[in-house]
Amino acid sequence: xxxxxxxxxxxxxxxxxxxxxxxxxxxxxxxxxxxxxxxxxxxxxxxxxxxxxxxxxxxxxxxxxxxxxxxxxxxxxxxxxxxxxxxxxxxxxxxxxxxxxxxxxxxxxxxxxx
Amino acid sequence: xxxxxxxxxxxxxxxxxxxxxxxxxxxxxxxxxxxxxxxxxxxxxxxxxxxxxxxxxxxxxxxxxxxxxxxxxxxxxxxxxxxxxxxxxxxxxxxxxxxxxxxxxxxxxxx
Numbered sequence: 469x470x471x472x473x474x475x476x477x478x479x480x481x482x483x484x485x486x487x488x489x490x491x492x493x494x495x496x497x498x499x500x501x502x503x504x505x506x507x508x509x510x511x512x513x514x515x516x517x518x519x520x521x522x523x524x525x526x527x528x529x530x531x532x533x534x535x536x537x538x539x540x541x542x543x544x545x546x547x548x549x550x551x552x553x554x555x556x557x558x559x560x561x562x563x564x565x566x567x568x569x570x571x572x573x574x575x576x577x578x579x580x581x582x
Numbered sequence: 583x584x585x586x587x588x589x590x591x592x593x594x595x596x597x598x599x600x601x602x603x604x605x606x607x608x609x610x611x612x613x614x615x616x617x618x619x620x621x622x623x624x625x626x627x628x629x630x631x632x633x634x635x636x637x638x639x640x641x642x643x644x645x646x647x648x649x650x651x652x653x654x655x656x657x658x659x660x661x662x663x664x665x666x667x668x669x670x671x672x673x674x675x676x677x678x679x680x681x682x683x684x685x686x687x688x689x690x691x692x693x
Contacts, residue, residue: 510586510683510686558626572627572628573626575625576625
């Protein structure tokens with residue numbers, strides 16, 4: 469499959485659970501991103517990876533832990549989340565972190581924390 | 583500080599009528615501006631960007647530095663234009679600033 473693929477599409481978890489979101493891109497891009505999309509808020513950038521190195525961490529709480537084992541895969545490990553963390557989590561990739569490079573988004577994971 | 587403002591949450595336009603989705607920005611340097619679109623049940627995707635100066639699906643957007651605006655326009659709306667539209671800004675090729683997004687405007691084309 470081409471493009472950016474995210475799994476799972478939906479996730480419901482309790483506050484004491486540990487889960488992971490997965491993102492895979494088949495575009496040959498060097499940069500990958502995690503965004504959070506909450507109701508009534510703009511898309512919030514969480515993490516940026518360039519060639520598997522984290523280049524940006526936008527003051528995200530430590531209960532969110534990213535991992536980028538290679539330039540095609542990106543994970544977001546979740547533990548002891550809060551109900552306010554419920555949101556749509558979008559993964560994106562781009563050819564580079566050059567800020568004129570357009571972003572290619574996945575379909576997102578709809579996360580509900582109970 | 584960087585900021586992107588889309589003043590309309592919802593815009594309803596009759597089919598065949600002109601469309602204008604407003605976007606204003608705040609940025610201290612020379613920004614690069616984008617419009618992204620999300621159709622129903624599809625992923626968020628790039629519609630057009632200022633640097634390309636292109637027309638996509640009949641949409642155009644002109645950067646007005648005096649008014650700090652990047653409004654999206656189409657002369658004749660089509661039903662398939664119904665979607666969520668996001669204006670986005672970045673610092674351009676020589677800057678490290680990453681892309682930030684507005685809150686989005688839902689465009690509803692009425693038959």
